[in-house]
Amino acid sequence: xxxxxxxxxxxxxxxxxxxxxxxxxxxxxxxxxxxxxxxxxxxxxxxxxxxxxxxxxxxxxxxxxxxxxxxxxxxxxxxxxxxxxxxxxxxxxxxxxxxxxxxxxxxxxxxxxxxxxxxxxxxxxxxxxxxxxxxxxxxxxxxxxxxxxxxxxxxxxxxxxxxxxxxxxxxxxxxxxxxxxxxxxxxxxxxxxxxxxxxxxxxxxxxxxxxxxxxxxxxxxxxxxxxxxxxxxxxxxxxxxxxxxxxxxxxxxxxxxxxxxxxxxxxxxxxx
Amino acid sequence: xxxxxxxxxxxxxxxxxxxxxxxxxxxxxxxxxxxxxxxxxxxxxxxxxxxxxxxxxxxxxxxxxxxxxxxxxxxxxxxxxxxxxx
Numbered sequence: 001x002x003x004x005x006x007x008x009x010x011x012x013x014x015x016x017x018x019x020x021x022x023x024x025x026x027x028x029x030x031x032x033x034x035x036x037x038x039x040x041x042x043x044x045x046x047x048x049x050x051x052x053x054x055x056x057x058x059x060x061x062x063x064x065x066x067x068x069x070x071x072x073x074x075x076x077x078x079x080x081x082x083x084x085x086x087x088x089x090x091x092x093x094x095x096x097x098x099x100x101x102x103x104x105x106x107x108x109x110x111x112x113x114x115x116x117x118x119x120x121x122x123x124x125x126x127x128x129x130x131x132x133x134x135x136x137x138x139x140x141x142x143x144x145x146x147x148x149x150x151x152x153x154x155x156x157x158x159x160x161x162x163x164x165x166x167x168x169x170x171x172x173x174x175x176x177x178x179x180x181x182x183x184x185x186x187x188x189x190x191x192x193x194x195x196x197x198x199x200x201x202x203x204x205x206x207x208x209x210x211x212x213x214x215x216x217x218x219x220x221x222x223x224x225x226x227x228x229x230x231x232x233x234x235x236x237x238x239x240x241x242x243x244x245x246x247x248x249x250x251x252x253x254x255x256x257x258x259x260x261x262x263x264x265x266x267x268x269x270x271x272x
Numbered sequence: 273x274x275x276x277x278x279x280x281x282x283x284x285x286x287x288x289x290x291x292x293x294x295x296x297x298x299x300x301x302x303x304x305x306x307x308x309x310x311x312x313x314x315x316x317x318x319x320x321x322x323x324x325x326x327x328x329x330x331x332x333x334x335x336x337x338x339x340x341x342x343x344x345x346x347x348x349x350x351x352x353x354x355x356x357x358x
Contacts (some may be wrong), residue, residue: 042289144313191327192325198327201289201292201328202326203292203326204292204298205292205300206298207298207303208302208303241292242291
């Protein structure tokens with residue numbers, strides 16, 4: 001295009017509007033949002049507010065809506081800020097006449113379904129981490145409250161330690177323990193005594209105390225069939241780590257109960 | 273070490289193991305025995321306490337003695353009343 005030291009004006013112009021080229025050597029008023037004439041506008045800038053709209057003259061207090069790139073992070077940014085004493089203003093997104101406040105009242109920034117059931121748990125809908133859906137049967141309103149963490153979990157919001165409910169020793173049919181979220185512990189065990197008056201050591205000591213031990217015979221077939229020689233078990237001296245187990249087997253010849261070893265017993269112990 | 277065998281160090285040796293403590297599993301707080309009464313256990317020793325039984329173990333000079341190593345006390349007879357005759 002040849003150099004032209006002067007341009008011509010086409011039509012009326014309004015002060016403050018930008019100029020738009022009409023054709024070679026001719027410019028016109030750039031128009032308004034309702035009557036635009038600009039067909040493209042390109043900016044090359046790495047500023048936070050490369051394109052800014054102020055709601056008042058910048059000689060006083062004003063708010064500014066900015067479009068640009070955040071130099072600190074390199075992220076594209078749409079920003080709102082008050083300057084020179086202007087009160088902060090919110091940011092809304094208006095879609096087809098419907099106003100959506102951003103961020104929402106709770107400070108969240110996820111998108112959920114059009115409706116949901118009060119109290120239902122919200123689930124992520126997809127893998128984007130941004131969309132929520134109603135959790136259906138998972139409901140917490142009035143029924144589940146996680147105010148303190150599971151006993152010993154060290155996590156203030158952990159509901160349970162699932163490991164507390166697992167069998168600790170699959171090789172021994174007797175030993176299991178589980179602990180409820182309040183710290184109550186049950187241990188069970190199947191073992192063989194030694195003398196008939198033995199201290200039985202729990203597989204793991206209770207943190208505070210054992211409150212109850214119920215022991216019984218673990219091998220009643222050893223009583224015999226024709227002249228049964230049953231075994232009576234007794235428990236005392238219960239501590240957090242062990243208890244005294246007495247096992248007396250009836251002896252037909254002695255006509256009495258004799259403390260006997262090598263007997264299979266079972267017990268359930270409860271503590272905390 | 274987070275697992276211990278508990279014994280009374282003031283008792284004559286070998287001292288019976290009175291309890292098994294797992295501080296990873298439970299917080300014993302003030303109920304944890306004194307350090308002098310605790311024998312730190314390796315993972316293998318902890319697992320072995322169940323074989324054949326967690327009862328009957330003893331401590332001697334820093335070592336664990338499995339059940340059966342120490343001879344148990346003699347058995348006692350408890351008399352029961354005879355059934356009335358006639």
